[in-house]
Amino acid sequence: MSASIVCSALGFRWPDGDSVFTDLNLLIGEGRTGLIGVNGSGKSTLLRLLAGELTPASGSISITGELGYLPQTITLDATRRIDDVLGITAQRQALAAIESGRGTEADFGVVGEDWDVEERTRATLDRLGLGHLDLDRTVGAVSGGESVLLALAALLVRRPPVLLLDEPTNNLDLRARRLVHRAVADWPGVLVVVSHDRELLDLVDRIADLREGEVRYYGGNFSDYEAAVAAEQETAHRLVRAAEQDLRRQQREMIEARTKLDRRQRYGQKMSEQKREPKIVMGNRKRAAEVSAGKHRNMHLEKLAEAKDRVKEAEEAVRVDEEIRIRLPHTEVPPGREVLRLSTVELRNGPVLDLDLRGPERIALVGANGSGKTTLLRTIAGTLAPVSGEVALKVPMRWLPQRLDVLDDRLSTIDNVAAAAPDASAQSIRAQLAKFLLRGRKAEQQAGTLSGGERFRASLATLLLAEPAPQLFLLDEPTNNLDLASVAQLTQALTAYAGALVVSSHDIPFLRCLGITRWLHLDTDLTEVDPM
Structure with a gap:
């Protein structure tokens, strides 16, 4: 079997x-x-x-x-x-x-x-x-x-x-x-x-x-799944548009029918007031008109309800995988401007490195586990001192560590962003958080009670909306433990980011989506390698 x-x-x-x-x-x-x-x-x-x-x-x-x-x-x-x-x-x-x-x-x-x-x-x-x-x-x-x-x-x-x-x-x-x-x-x-x-x-x-x-x-x-879902969603959106068009038509027909019935009732009332027909005839006509009006009203209400059901059914087939759509103009770095320089920097785990990063370069940092990628990022971020050499940061910098420990769990997402951007108004913070898909109560919720995906977006928002705007952004294995929808949202956010980027990751398809300009392999030193 x-x-x-x-x-x-x-x-x-x-x-x-x-x-x-x-x-x-x-x-x-x-x-x-x-x-x-x-x-x-x-x-x-x-x-x-x-x-x-x-x-x-x-x-x-x-x-x-x-x-x-x-x-x-x-x-x-x-x-x-x-x-x-x-x-x-x-x-x-x-x-x-x-x-x-x-x-x-x-x-x-x-x-x-x-x-x-x-x-x-x-x-x-x-x-x-x-x-x-x-x-x-x-x-x-x-x-x-x-x-x-x-x-x-x-x-x-x-x-x-x-x-x-x-x-x-x-x-x-x-x-x-x-x-x-x-x-x-x-x-x-x-x-x-x-x-x-x-x-x-x-x-x-x-x-x-x-x-x-x-x-x-x-x-x-x-890849086949993505193509199939895209085709399904195109059909689903088309059916929603058709159902909504039918609903509008049913609403117009109902209004037109009501207008005709109202016109007839006014005419009958006028005939009754002028007494041009016998009373019994006018009474029969009135009752017939009321029955007819009731039938028409019920018929149109049924058609309207059916049209609304079709819209609802069509909408249920549409996925609501929301996208992050933000603009971060203040993160922009002019081409050629020096962003970061490592001069004979010896890391805690041994390698001695030199690096010159200029303009809005996007660097993919790759290498075996244990080669020192996290150590290098922590050294650049200033949370770990080098054994020797100089780390020169020329622009505001933020970094997203693997542990996502950038939030104060006791504070709401709004308050976390406000702490990082004290000059921003509460209204502008709310508007920006909505673009990170953190709306209403979610933005007011304590960071420690957020789901994994929500916490990730809150961390990302807190870093990218910080003052001064980060013109160098470091990320350490950012897609670990993220579902595919969250990876897509991260990609959208980093596409909007206009500054220099250094990303340590083994997720090659993710890196390919970021517009990487240099691929650096870390071993005993930093070696530029061909795009993967």
């Missing part, structure tokens, strides 16, 4: 009563499926339900075949051996006993048909760039990125028919991302991956879009 995942009328709520799903149906068969949706839509919760980490409140989950699950956060015990993490300790011990002539029937049972398990495991490690790991050593100094790859290797060695991956490329450098991409592309069974990595999502066979508690399926990869 082919492997598959089936959920029927699935319901789940958190202990505080917050409902995630009420009647979710899901059907996933062979092939690679990209599960997407905005932050908070329940993607990770759904994977945890499928993996058995959470128990549904109602409905059923049926999974045909053994299941493997890679959670978003990987924590490995540093004292565990590598072969134990990979799940092959018992097989290795049994093989060693058999090869030494001490093998028992139980040892042969442990090995089964998997006589090449160690060779297969080493091949898997090589494919994931972990060939240097010794199976007999402990996890010890394995880096965070290697922990993710090692956990993925354990799943690939097991070869479960069903594999669930939750943001597998998050926080991985470009090389590690490419390795995960290759593993996903080669996966032969059922695979469900939650990710905002566009390159990874372009390797899947179908997209499952989780929106408002329902899943819609689209054949093809993420």
Whole structure:
């Protein structure tokens, strides 16, 4: 029987009563499926339900075949051996006993048909760039990125028919991302991956879009999905326009009908006053007119109600993925103006760097995890002193760290922006925050109570609306943990930004959208590389 995942009328709520799903149906068969949706839509919760980490409140989950699950956060015990993490300790011990002539029937049972398990495991490690790991050593100094790859290797060695991956490329450098991409592309069974990595999502066979508690399926990869949604939305907008046009026509016809009926009533009243016809005839005519008027009124009211329903139905098919549309003229930097100069700056982690940044340049800072990209940004921002050398900032600067800790959680978003821009009026701050999709009560809400996407936009607004206007903006892995809609909104905001930009990121599709003018690779020094 082919492997598959089936959920029927699935319901789940958190202990505080917050409902995630009420009647979710899901059907996933062979092939690679990209599960997407905005932050908070329940993607990770759904994977945890499928993996058995959470128990549904109602409905059923049926999974045909053994299941493997890679959670978003990987924590490995540093004292565990590598072969134990990979799940092959018992097989290795049994093989060693058999090869030494001490093998028992139980040892042969442990090995089964998997006589090449160690060779297969080493091949898997090589494919994931972990060939240097010794199976007999402990996890010890394995880096965070290697922990993710090692956990993925354990799943690939097991070869479960069903594999669930939750943001597998998050926080991985470009090389590690490419390795995960290759593993996903080669996966032969059922695979469900939650990710905002566009390159990874372009390797899947179908997209499952989780929106408002329902899943819609689209054949093809993420690029195909975007094209399909664009076509759907074009049709949806056209249907809205047609429905609105029909509604206006029904309203005109109703007004015209009422005008005609009013004219007839005035004529009948005039005839009655002039007594040109017998009283009984005029009474019958009046009653007939009232019945006719009532029928016409009801008919037009029904048509009007139907037209309104058609407008509502058409509008429901239109997505409300709002866009950030701002203007930031005060951030503009004249071409050629010196913005930043690093003169023989030695970073805390070793590299000695020189850099000259002029005008509205846009620099993509790339390199392996641990190469010092965050250290460099913190050194430029002044939160970390260099070992030696000079950092010369020539323009106002702001930076967005990975932790998004730029807000005072006790203050509202309005008050956070006001603290950064004390000369701005409350009215102008409200108007600008609305363009960052933070309107009304959301702008007045304490920053600590905002959702992930709202908090990100509030942080972005606080930095970009600051006084003096930042003419150099530093961003450290800004798309980590952002859903695809938030990544699009960040791209829109940075497109409007007119100053110099330095962005550290492994998200190549995101960087390509920013109009990068220089790609710098950080290793022992800064090297300009070809556009990626």
